[in-house]
Every structure is written in C-alpha cells, then in structure tokens.
Amino acid sequence: MKKLPSSPVRLGIIGIGGMGAHHARAILDGKVPGLELAAVADASPERRALFPGIPAFADAAGLIASGAVQAVLIVTPHYSHTPLGTMALKAGLHVMMEKPISVHKADCERLLAAHTDPRLVFGAMFNQRTDPFFRKIRDLVRAGELGEIRRINWIITDWFRTDSYYGTGGWRATWAGEGGGVLLNQCPHNLDLFQWIFGMPSRVQAFCGFGRYHNIEVEDDVTAYFEFPNRATAVFITSTGEAPGTNRLEITAERGRLIYEKDTLRFDRNEVPMSEFARTSKEPFSAPPTWEVRFPISGHGGQHSEILQNFSDAIIHGAPLIAPAKEGIHSVELANSIILSALRKQTIEFPLDAKAYERELKALITKSKKTRPS
Amino acid sequence: MKKLPSSPVRLGIIGIGGMGAHHARAILDGKVPGLELAAVADASPERRALFPGIPAFADAAGLIASGAVQAVLIVTPHYSHTPLGTMALKAGLHVMMEKPISVHKADCERLLAAHTDPRLVFGAMFNQRTDPFFRKIRDLVRAGELGEIRRINWIITDWFRTDSYYGTGGWRATWAGEGGGVLLNQCPHNLDLFQWIFGMPSRVQAFCGFGRYHNIEVEDDVTAYFEFPNRATAVFITSTGEAPGTNRLEITAERGRLIYEKDTLRFDRNEVPMSEFARTSKEPFSAPPTWEVRFPISGHGGQHSEILQNFSDAIIHGAPLIAPAKEGIHSVELANSIILSALRKQTIEFPLDAKAYERELKALITKSKKTRPS
Numbered sequence: 001m002k003k004l005p006s007s008p009v010r011l012g013i014i015g016i017g018g019m020g021a022h023h024a025r026a027i028l029d030g031k032v033p034g035l036e037l038a039a040v041a042d043a044s045p046e047r048r049a050l051f052p053g054i055p056a057f058a059d060a061a062g063l064i065a066s067g068a069v070q071a072v073l074i075v076t077p078h079y080s081h082t083p084l085g086t087m088a089l090k091a092g093l094h095v096m097m098e099k100p101i102s103v104h105k106a107d108c109e110r111l112l113a114a115h116t117d118p119r120l121v122f123g124a125m126f127n128q129r130t131d132p133f134f135r136k137i138r139d140l141v142r143a144g145e146l147g148e149i150r151r152i153n154w155i156i157t158d159w160f161r162t163d164s165y166y167g168t169g170g171w172r173a174t175w176a177g178e179g180g181g182v183l184l185n186q187c188p189h190n191l192d193l194f195q196w197i198f199g200m201p202s203r204v205q206a207f208c209g210f211g212r213y214h215n216i217e218v219e220d221d222v223t224a225y226f227e228f229p230n231r232a233t234a235v236f237i238t239s240t241g242e243a244p245g246t247n248r249l250e251i252t253a254e255r256g257r258l259i260y261e262k263d264t265l266r267f268d269r270n271e272v273p274m275s276e277f278a279r280t281s282k283e284p285f286s287a288p289p290t291w292e293v294r295f296p297i298s299g300h301g302g303q304h305s306e307i308l309q310n311f312s313d314a315i316i317h318g319a320p321l322i323a324p325a326k327e328g329i330h331s332v333e334l335a336n337s338i339i340l341s342a343l344r345k346q347t348i349e350f351p352l353d354a355k356a357y358e359r360e361l362k363a364l365i366t367k368s369k370k371t372r373p374s
Numbered sequence: 375m376k377k378l379p380s381s382p383v384r385l386g387i388i389g390i391g392g393m394g395a396h397h398a399r400a401i402l403d404g405k406v407p408g409l410e411l412a413a414v415a416d417a418s419p420e421r422r423a424l425f426p427g428i429p430a431f432a433d434a435a436g437l438i439a440s441g442a443v444q445a446v447l448i449v450t451p452h453y454s455h456t457p458l459g460t461m462a463l464k465a466g467l468h469v470m471m472e473k474p475i476s477v478h479k480a481d482c483e484r485l486l487a488a489h490t491d492p493r494l495v496f497g498a499m500f501n502q503r504t505d506p507f508f509r510k511i512r513d514l515v516r517a518g519e520l521g522e523i524r525r526i527n528w529i530i531t532d533w534f535r536t537d538s539y540y541g542t543g544g545w546r547a548t549w550a551g552e553g554g555g556v557l558l559n560q561c562p563h564n565l566d567l568f569q570w571i572f573g574m575p576s577r578v579q580a581f582c583g584f585g586r587y588h589n590i591e592v593e594d595d596v597t598a599y600f601e602f603p604n605r606a607t608a609v610f611i612t613s614t615g616e617a618p619g620t621n622r623l624e625i626t627a628e629r630g631r632l633i634y635e636k637d638t639l640r641f642d643r644n645e646v647p648m649s650e651f652a653r654t655s656k657e658p659f660s661a662p663p664t665w666e667v668r669f670p671i672s673g674h675g676g677q678h679s680e681i682l683q684n685f686s687d688a689i690i691h692g693a694p695l696i697a698p699a700k701e702g703i704h705s706v707e708l709a710n711s712i713i714l715s716a717l718r719k720q721t722i723e724f725p726l727d728a729k730a731y732e733r734e735l736k737a738l739i740t741k742s743k744k745t746r747p748s
Contacts, residue, residue: 165658284539
C-alpha cells in the first residue's frame, strides 16, 4: 500500500550536546525526511545559538508546553530521562528516548507507567538494531536455523575511552551523574542486542573493575556470566580501557557455530545437530560434518537516521517501532544486575528486585565523593 | 658441544592401551632415537601380545622390579599415577608421567614427595609445550613484548566427544575412575599451557555443567573466571559437547592484543601502551595507532616424540626438561579448584586447600552410582 503524502512530524530535541546536536544536524541535512526540526531546548546559551532560525528553549518544560512540537527526542543526561519523558508523555507528545531509557529498573518502570495513551508513540534509540549483521543473527536464531542455543561469548571491548573523555563533564562516570560506567553509557546497545537476540537470562554472576583503567568510581571493565532458562550459558565482556578492542560474538548452538567479527558473519553448520550426533555416532572421536556458510552482508544499516525515520513512520503511518521504549527496560535490568552482582559478589536472579537495586544505587551516590551533574 | 654417542635409554611402558600403544609404536618406529622399548606392562593378555619380542609383564610391579629398564613411561588410568610413579621412583627408575600427573593436588604432593633422588629424571607428558605457537606466545609474554597482561580469553572447546567415547570404559568420566571430566582428561594440556604462559592466578570462580551434554556424572562443560595477582582477569571455557569446537586464545595487554586461532598468531601492537595513551591523549575518542604483526610459524612441533626425546636427553646428557613433573601439579590444582568452585558456588583462592578438595572428591566417589575402574 502506497503511503499517503504527509507533512513531516514537528520534532523538538531536548538536549543538544554532542549526540543531540548530531541528531539535529542529520534532520536539518534532510537525512530524516519524516521529521522537521521545530525546536530545541538546552540550558546552555552557547548551544541554544547552534541552530539559527530554530526556536530554542532554555528548559525542556518550556519546549514541551510551547505547542511548537508534536514529538520530542530526549538526549539529556541519564537521570533526567524519566522526569522529562514523563512530562512529555503527559503533555501528549510522542517521545524518542536516547539510551539508556533510564538509569535503573525502578525508574524505567516509572517512566513506562507514564505511557498510558496508546496513540502516543514511545521509542528508544537502539540504532544498532538497524545493523544488518545483528538483524541476520536475530533472524537465524528466531527462525531456528541454529537450533537450540548452548553457549554465547561476546567480547565487546572496542569502547576505548581516554581520561580526556572522562574529563569532558564532571557528571561523567559518576554514580550521581550517570549511574554507572561502560554498562550505562557505551554498552546499552550491546545489552539491548543481547536480549533482543537471545531473550532474557535467568541469572548472572558478574565481576567488575570499578575505576580499573581510569580515575573514575564506576565500572570500566566487566566480565559477566549468564545462564538462560534452557541452560545455555553466556559470557559478556566489555571495557573502556582496552585498545585495540575486540567485537566478537560467538554463538554455539545445536546446528553449529555462528561467529560475528570484523564485518564478517560466518556459520559453521553441522549436518547433524551436535547432541544428536554425540548420541548416535558409533565413533568415539568423530564429529559432525560441517558446511562453511557465509552471508552477503555489507554496511551497518541506517543507524540513527533509520530509527528516527521509523519513529516518524510510526507516528504518521502506524508502522511498528524497531525499538519500542518498553523493551529498553531489559538492557537497564541487565546493566543493573551486573553491577549488583559484582558489588555483592553473588549471583543475581532475574527478574531483578528493582527497589533493592535503587537502594544500592542511592547508597553509592551518598558515599560518592564525585560531583553531581551541573 | 657435541653430544657423545651413547646407547638409548631402556624404557618400559606401563599401560599399553590407546596412548601407551601409540607411544610404543612411535619408539619402535624409530621416532625417538634416545629410547629403546625394553618392556611393557599391562593387565590385559591381548594387549601384552601387541608387541612380539618385547618382554611383557602382567603388572607394573613386575616390570619395575625386573631390572629390564632404566626408565618407565606411565600411561595408566589417572588414580594409579601416584602409586605407580612412587613405586618406580623408589626403585631408582627415571619416570615420564602421562597427564594429569595425578587426580588431585594432595596426591600430586605425595607423588612429588617420592622424588627424593635428584639423579632421577621425572618428567610429564605435556606435549603441547613443544608447539611453536604456544612457545612463541610464552616467549612474547615473558620477554615483556606484550607489556602487562590485562585480560585473557581462552575458548578451548574443540574436545568434542561422542557418547560412544564415554562408553569405551566403565571407569571413564566417573569420580571413582577418572576423578573428573574434561578438566582431568582433555584439558590438562590447556591448563598447563595457561599456567606455563601466565603463571598461577589468585582466585577462581567457575561454573560447570556436570553431565550437561553426555550421560556422565563429571563436568563436560566449564566456564571459569580467574583473577591474577596483578588484577588481570581471565575467562577459560571448555567442553566436550560442542561441535565444531573453537580454540581461540585472546590476550589483551598494555602493548596490544595477541590472538591465536586457526594456526595463526596475530599481534595488534599498540605504538603507545594503552593505559599510557589513555592518560596522555588529549582526544576523548582516540586510540593508539597499531601495527599488525604476524609471526611466520608453521606446524605444531615434535609433540609426544619431542617430549620423549627430551626425556632421554635429560637422562643421558642432563638436558633441562621441557615439562618437569613438579610443574604438573599446577594444572591439577587449576582443575580441582574449578570443580570445587562450581560445586560450592563460591570463589576459591589459590593455593587450593589440598585436603579439603580430597575430602570433597571422596564424598563424590561415595555418592557415585558409577562403576569403579576394573
């Protein structure tokens, strides 16, 4: 069915620091035909002067109440996501939320509870869901092409950051300012893909280095071990201290082994599922014959622009969202549980006790010597 | 200095099942010039008939007391390693022990305590120490070429075994018969290389599947997380249930990242050590320039034959052993600690309490419904 011609959605961007300004320029450059940049909001006068001709508000409340926009894109520090998202939804605006949708699970629940009007579109900026490699992996898993998943190993350590990066804001990498480190800032994408592809695990035991590589109080080095309801196991490793980093996802399943690394997806496909072969073979040292399968994938998809265009399509045409905000709670729950497991040195079962984590986080903030966000 | 011509060492092989017979044939085929197969011992009359012309004893004690040999190679089920090794050393024979040198740490200590005569050569069959890939990795680590080690990830899951394999002996994969699964039978090599290259860790928390893939009572699936004295972390994963398996060792160090996989060793070398770069760079999103380094290595070394020839050279010429038996305790301690951590669901600190593990193992044997070795 041909889409009817329509006017672009009038969008306000709340927060035009690094990423917010990037999104604004993409829209002004015509990369998202479905959106029109109708207003921006930022506390900084310098930033408010960035986009001449675009109405600029000194605070989010002013923009939300102005009537100038139908939708907002929220690109502010993490802790403000829940109050700003709630305010916008209550004002009847569609909302696109940068990741993470909030800092901790209880705040995610509060934010999602504000989404009471089903006519309002509420999406999350999980742009890596547009990557054809991860789409293909998810399709293969969900179609059963891999058979039952047995083990996952994701080393995602190509998030190297210098001390200079951490110096760009006093709120950065503090419990009060960001509510976490690599898991809350860099890794929400990977944690989202992890649950998007594999579903939620049953439990986690994790080991974090807090300020291992940088002079920060939050985690910058993580090794997490997961178990899933079907007994599959997983190791997830991330860090902002390693150079050159690795991004390698290995999936061991009954039908073979899938490896994503360096823009290559390779499937070593067992002709006979491995456990069936183990049961039926008469040869002690044999293994199933395999096919070497490669997938003709190139590029990494539309990323932010595709998510934003999809947001517009959802508002105008009712298109299904690539990343509904309600799915954003899972990556936060994974991040919170990893941190809690490492702090307590114990296994954390899913679902996470949201109140317990909130108390733990507040205690960390109280004990913190680092500055709050300005 | 040119070696003096000398007669080969007269060797007896105790246990001529699969591996023992393999070693015997290698010696008979002239692959180990320094050794002469002078006798064999085995309880099985069929196996004793395997090598016509070679004196064959029905039990090890007979061979050891016979005066027919100067040295023995012990290739018997794991639990007999300590008593047989002790008997041979006390009889004044040089000993080469198949891996693992014993089943648990306390038994290793007893065995090593029997080595009181420094003139006797006591080696262990860690043939993978002859592999030029692992030698190069060790040399690079020890020479400081990698700088300080930060993280290790070894996925060594290419030990796939069928149920038919586990059916080849009632003692196989039982607490009473082998004292463990993949860690005691297949992985001693990798655990030995692990400690040979990196030294011993400070602690381990591990997760084992006991009979996850096969109808056995011992571990056939392992994920172990280690921490080292310098705060380096490591993940070690092994299994006999995965096909096709992986053998990939990734080492993250200050000077870059070394990856061994599929007969390739690759070093992405940082021009500036990563932590120094993080401290000194003014750019938030930069990373050190890297060199792509490859090493012209081919083949996997002399393996068993090289270890056996080295044993002869040590006896005749005083050559240093590639793998002294006393170093064999480390891989056993690693295996024991991984199992204990998984059973108790807690972190185990090194050194392992050998008596505590022995008690735990005896309790497992008592509770076991599986057969003892015949």
